[in-house]
Amino acid sequence: MxxxxxxxxxxxxxxxxxxxxxxxxxxxxxxxxxxxxxxxxxxxxxxxxxxxxxxxxxxxxxxxxxxxxxxxxxxxxxxxxxxxxxxxxxxxxxxxxxxxxxxxxxxxxxxxxxxxxxxxxxxxxxxxxxxxxxxxxxxxxxxxxxxxxxxxxxxxxxxxxxxxxxxxxxxTKPRLPYEHVYHEDQYEQNKEIYVSQLQEYDQLISSYYEERTGGKRKDRWTEQMALMLDRKxxxxxxxxxxxxxxxxx
CATH class of the missing domain: 3.40.109.10 (NADH Oxidase)
Structure with missing residues (x-):
């Protein structure tokens, strides 16, 4: 590298x-x-x-x-x-x-x-x-x-x-899974795969916040985004x- x-x-x-x-x-x-x-x-x-x-x-x-x-x-x-x-x-x-x-x-x-x-x-x-x-x-x-x-x-x-x-x-804050961001030849529209990747990322982000804040915070990424987008x-x-x-x- x-x-x-x-x-x-x-x-x-x-x-x-x-x-x-x-x-x-x-x-x-x-x-x-x-x-x-x-x-x-x-x-x-x-x-x-x-x-x-x-x-x-x-x-x-x-x-x-x-x-x-x-x-x-x-x-x-x-x-x-x-x-x-x-x-x-x-x-x-x-x-x-x-x-x-x-x-x-x-x-x-x-x-x-x-x-x-x-x-x-x-x-x-x-x-x-x-x-x-x-x-x-x-x-x-x-x-x-x-x-x-x-x-x-x-x-x-x-x-x-x-x-x-x-x-x-x-x-450094963990990013979305590589497979969730990178699509080959066409957009991946299998919803089960899509949701599974988001759930995996939710666990990663929740652990990141929990460790960084000493347990004071462990929100999921999808939860964070939904709440943010709910506010105009x-x-x-x-x-x-x-x-x-x-x-x-």
Missing amino acids: NKVIETIQNHRSLRHFEDKPLTDEQIKTIVTCAQSASTSSFIQAYSIIGVKDKEKKKKLAEIAGNQEYVEKNGHFFVFCADLYRHTIIGEKEQINVTPSIESTEKFMVALIDASLAAQNAAIAAESMGLGICYIGGIRNNLDDVKKILKTPDRVIPLFGLAVGVPTKKTE SRMYMREFVQKNKLDLH
Whole structure:
């Protein structure tokens, strides 16, 4: 096993960082690695906003549910779907690109491009001995996030990435069984097999939580997911995206 694979398989979300800002060189390395990710048709439909300002980080932490590690980290990156620059490209080249930019397809391209770039950034950071934690909580109130980051129409902040020198590490959390995720030639639809794999995973996760918490917690994964999905969250998202002139067709 090479070091790249070791880095990927040793991933865990870390939430406690030293009070030590990343250097400009570290930031540039992480961003240039993000830029090396694959991008659909070379469209590069994303932007990354680095947040250093303490007051802005504090406000973002509050939006994210008072998550302290949004405020206290080495650097906070916000990954955005970005088709604003392509609007400018259309004006520059005097070509009507609006119908394409406002399509669901191009919105999906922007989401995928940003996600691929972010994962490159995460692996780069972890390979440098840094810890990372993705922050979806900024989507709790994107209207306020856009005001804080001053993003124009056709730019949607998707998630944050807290990066820093970790003060403590947790164990890696077991993932779904390989056989449950990987299908060959067609999707496995045998419900008995499907449920059996989920039950196996439930036992694994329950044991993981019980050991990690000293018996205080032993919930099953399917139980956790069902309860989470039972709570409606961020149901404003479609309206917000369309208000920002994306995903209209």
